[in-house]
Amino acid sequence: MSIQAYQNNSVETASPGELTLMLYNGCIKFIRGGKKALEQKDYAKKNEVIQKAQAIIRELMVTMNQDYAVANDVLPLYEYMMNRLIEANTKNDAAILDEVEGLVTEFRDTWKQVLLQARKAQYGTGGTA
Template sequence: MAINNPYATYQNNSVNTSTPGELTLMLYNGCLKFIHQAKKALETGDIEEKNKATQKAQAIVSELMVTLDTSVAVSEQMMTLYDFVNNRLLEANIKNESKFYDEAADIMTEFRDTWKQVIQINRQKQYANMDEI
């Protein structure tokens, strides 16, 4: 018998009704969440949880790399930075040093913040176009 979980239903609906841009923003936020979880687990000595959270963050970075539109000029630089983030996460997991998590989080935060601005600009353009109709 399935138990209704309103939060799980909300999450499922938000993913299913989001634009591609919003989904990318969710990936950035998820990656940052897992990086922070991994760093916290490292600080508390929970190596298993650190490893799980690090692998989840790496999976998100890998997804961002796979879905990167290589026809856009900036994609080569983005790919290089994603690869760097993935390597920082690997180093953090192997060497148990939080500075590597910090480096990865800094880059992903920049990506996330920039992406948020892109979404806001696109929404403003959409609403401006609707006013003209």
């Protein structure tokens, strides 16, 4: 099985919670890629990967379940991160990318804990996310 086939299969068989975790991890990867491209003064690559991070934040925003009260708290933070990514991209500002990476990492780590708690509740085991 090729790496691409494995990755496709991972996405196709992932639960919605696991897909969200993959989105957070992808966003972090693209932000880090943006910082690296910025350091290398590869502005085309920086723009490309920051736009991919923005697309992930957009996806998280549109797929958020509005039935939960926490959505009212999270959506403004996603909007903030989106605006900061745009600003980082236009100003070539690595410090802003660091800030957004920190926020996305906090979301990812919190989400991992949510998945672990849900798994414990469902299966009575710890498992790993």
